[in-house]
Amino acid sequence: MAEPPADGARQRPATRRREREAGGARETRIKVSYNDDEHAIVKAAAERDRQATASWIGRVALVVAEEIVVPTPVNAKAVVGELIEARKQLKRIGVNYNQIAKVLNSEGEVPGPQMIAVHEALVSAICRLDEATLQVMRERKERG
Known part of the structure; x- marks a missing residue:
């Protein structure tokens, strides 16, 4: 069993780093600024993914830029x-x-009211699905 640090300091939980790119070391740096609320949101997201905040920001920025994630x-x-x-x-x-x-x-016989009820439910569900799909398409069009 591992001994706790002699000075009593807590060890940080292990975080994952972004994978290294085949193109070599990452030398370009970008400064990103957040207010306290925004930083808390980004930091919480990085912690959920068990990544350092800067690594998380870099990974998310790349997948969005490459349109892997919209x-x-x-x-x-x-x-x-x-x-x-x-x-x-x-x-x-x-x-x-x-x-x-x-x-x-x-x-066999199928009663008329049953056929009408199933047909109406089907038409209603299709209309709801169509409207929701159109809404998603409108939102994507506004972003693109």
Whole structure:
């Protein structure tokens, strides 16, 4: 078991560094300034990823610049949530449609109100999905 440091100082938790580039050492430096609130947000994000703050900023800046990741506003979570919910609804409705098709294919009868209810639910879910998708596309267009 490792001995604690003699001077009683706490050791910092290990952080990951950005991978070294094949192009050689990184010698260009950029100064980034934040107010206290912004710095707290960036520092917390770096800690979540177990990285030094400067390494985290460098990695995030590169993946955004290379368009590996497209930044999405925090308020877009509601739109993405709507897309996910609509997808779930469409899947459920698809199961209902398959059950109705099975009955029809076996020459059974499907009551009219049931067909209308499933059809209306399907149309509603498709409209919600379309609107949410258009909203995401509008937001991306404004950024680009």
